[in-house]
Amino acid sequence: MSFKDQIAFVRQHIRRNRLRVFMTVLAATMGTAFLIVLASVGFGLHKTIKDEVLSNQMVTQVEVYSEELTDAKTDAMKKMDHVKAVVHRKQLAPTAFAELDGYTAGLNAYFTDFGEEATSGFKLAEGRFPEKPGEVVVGSGFAEQLIDEKATVKEGEELPTYKEALLGKTVTFKFEPLKEGAVSEEWPLKIVGIKEAPGKDWAFDGYLYMDDRLMPEMEKGLAAVSPEPEEGVEPDGFTYPQVNVYVDKLENVKSVTGALKDDGYSVYSVSEEIEQLDVFFLALKAGLVFVGTIAILIASIGIFNTMTMAVTERTREIGVMKALGAGPKLIQRLFIMESAWIGIVGTVIAVLISYGVSMVANAVLPVIVTAALGEDGADLGVTFSVIPWQLVLIASAISLGVAMISGWRPARKATKTDVIGALRHEL
Template identity: 45%
Template structure:
């Protein structure tokens, strides 16, 4: 019997009992939809947490602190940085030094306005290689050009506001809301180094803001700092009395797939490091186990629906005993008969999976729209606060659910199909069609 004939017979037989087939497909649909929606919660939460974690730090970035060698803790110096840069798959290393307030403190002013932001000395060439993004302007091209943080203009306060702040608190700590209007791009900024005791200006430098950094990934994070070229590192840190040490060192790897190997190599050399890939690895391990558990629970619903498939196929074999006998008498081999019934059961499973995917998508979209609104209304917060994907249906999940549904349907239909191949021809022909 040709495959086309088997398919035609299968379709014809399914049309004979539309209601029964419909109810069986409906049960399979509900099982498949439950499986997909349940597992999609794991996929959705995993995507949201990974997106949140990776937005705080680039996936190719590795943070370094100190080096441990022979039980001795060493601060990372220029030589070590050059050695790290020479390592395989290292794209660049960005060393930063924050100018702290000690005997002498840095004071930032733009005209009459003052800022409480930090002065950070960095390597602009390395910053550009690390793909530091700017919201406006360009990278500095000379020593007297600097970058301003995205919120630098918000940190600038007028003399009147500064006076009010001084009456309430430390005159050199500006916590008031900035009242500067306009863009700071192209404006001249003066960094003065003031003696804590006398209030005298020890030294000052004037810079031009060439660019403004992009907004921080964290909504609550504020970047009101000034970024100065590395040539001023010794001068500025010497004025405040700091040790010449780097406060923030980030190594950038050429691609994500090399991050783990580079991280392990740095650890073997004694460096204290952290990369988001380590956190994501643990997170993925947890969510993979969670998703496997959710899929297992969802599969139970499909198995329950398979009882209906078994009953439907068993009744189909009983009703078609005469037809099976005729096909056998005409020379149909048992494998062709078994294949026809397996095709029918698998078709039920496939249709159930297909409709289940449609329903799951509708439920998933509705959940992502409604749940944040419910949480916002119950907590009195803005809907944007709950920027979480509660349900995400991926192609892998759809294929997995379809494979499970079809496989379970074929397993449920196998015994009735096997029974059909054992129908006695003479007994079947005596029965009326």
Template identity: 40%
Template sequence: MTFKDKWRFVQQNMKKNKVRVFMTILAAAMGSCFLIVLASVGFGLHDSLIKDELESRAVTKIDIYGTDDEEQLGFTNENIDELKQIENVDAVRQIQSLGETNFHLDGYTNEMPSAIAVDFENEKQAGIELGSGRLPEKENEIVVSSDFAEFLGKDDVDEKDKFTEDGTIKSEYLYKDEVLNKEIEIEASTFPEDGSEPRTATEKVQIVGIEAAPANEYIYTNSVKSTPELKRKLDEALHVTDSYTEQGDPLYDQVEVYASNAESVEGILNSLDEKGYLAYSNLEELKNINILFNVAKAGLIIVGTIAVLIASIGIYNTMTMAVTERAPDIGIMKAIGANPKTIKQIFLMESTFIGLAGALIGTAVAYLISFLVNAGVPVILEQIFEEEIPATLQLSSIPFLLAAISITICLVVTILSGSRPAKQATNVDVLRALRREI
């Protein structure tokens, strides 16, 4: 008996019980759809949390916060040269803090932003992104963060009236104009350890660039990046010497190493450890997050599988009834010499078709539901909570792997459900079947 003959026999039998077969396929589709939709929440939230990190340079960044030499304060140029020689290091970013600084612009002040001095050639290699303007080309030019203006508050206002309850500056006291290309005064201060009077130095600088906004809209950054030349000029005015070596070379407060790719991070961390550097990478934290989400996704798939198992009861019932109703046909096939294996294959083909059809329909519906959830739920949440949902938030994601797992589970369960009735069909007695006594 050829495969074509077997399939024709299956089709004829399913046509006789269209409604029952349809309802069984529907049950399998609902179980498969539930499995995928449930697990897709885990996949979607996982993608939302790590997508920005994986697509950014942050995942290849390694923070170096010290060395084994406890007497060494800061990092020297020799350290920087040594770090650049490590294999697969794409860029080394050295940072000097400007200390306590305030920025004044037309009667408005930004108090104590994170102000640092950097080499902007290294910033290019590290992947700095500008929203507008350009990078500094002269010593008295700076780049500010995208939210720098959100921290420029009017000077002649009492502190208790100036801020809201959550610590932000009230809109009526914020600087309203564009800050790009504006000349601003930087005021740097130092407080000597010997208890002498604090010293202050000021410089006029120009804002020539504004960094691109973070991918996560709810993150606010208040920072300034200046040139090493401006840092040295301010330190000389303040008589600060602890930021330099005895030879006059700069000492860096912080160093960041950027790997050429994420796969190289672990090897670079090992090299740094061997050379006596204390380092940390975000990739280590991402690995822990991945483990937690993988466990959660596996749990959701297991819970979803319960729905498929419930649907398998219907498949078992359908196939058992099919064996009972088709007993005369089975008796005729056995009477003319049909192999029991062939009879078993026919019923397994029918249960497999039901499972495959249900899995495919359920998968298609799951993709539709996932699209509607991602498009509609954020709008509903914004209406309820009156807050803008981050654009990067993805509530549901169905990768090919999840669809393949669901279809495989559905097929395995349905085949197992049909195997018992199929085996029962091979044990049908020919004479009793022909007399319709079964």
């Protein structure tokens, strides 16, 4: 019997029992669709949290922590394989102030190398990077810190903040005098660039970014307005180090992180956080697939019953086929093909239904949740369901495999049918 004749044989018997086959296909469809939709929730949550982690920081950034981070050590890091840039920022420790057109603010400031900052991906919303020590870059929220302390306001009102454009303005920098009668030296700093705003609404950047060549001069200026340290007491540090290593590609972050750990540094990179997330969600998704597989196994009972009844009803036909020379392998193949057909049709329909349910869930659930929370128009930033092609392949393999296994036992039973007894079997 040719393969074409085998297909025709299977189709003929499917048409003969349309309702029973339809109900069996429906059960297989529901089981497979349940598996895909259930597992898609795990994929959706994984994508949502992973995107959140990646959007909060640069994916190629490795933060380095150590009690002693010197310029010599950071220079050594620059020579490591796959390292694109090493930014060694020094955060100003003592209290300092900025003044601009009568507005003042307490300062949070960094000393940094703008050449390395530019290479690392430091982005400006306006202006350019400093070219001279007297030029600076300010964070997007710098103006919000500048207030007019001399302004008259009503009770409960806040002091006015600086509203004019900052680019091109000169801000005066000075330290808080800690020694009686001392007057701090003032440094005029021209704002030539404004840093791009952070990606999240809640993040705030009010820093002043200065050229690290200003450090020695300002440290001397601080010493002039600070009291002499007591004997045997270590003076407070002028800056706190903050070192970020920037890798050329995401796939190389893990190797650079490992090399830094081997050198004795404490490090953190987004790759480590993502690895932990991947392990957790791999276990979650495997659990969801397992639970969904139970639904397919329940559907397999229907396939087994359908195929068992098909063998019983076709006992005479099986006898005729054997009498005409059909071998056990051919008879077994015919029934397994029929059970496989049920699995294939059920899987295809289930995949289409699953994608539809996923699209509806991602469109409707955010609306329902925001309405329940009373946050009209708010973007939750949550993907409730994602169906990757890997999930479709896994679900299809499970569904088709279970269908064929369910039909294997009845098919084996058909091969053992006695020819004489089958020919005597009444229709």
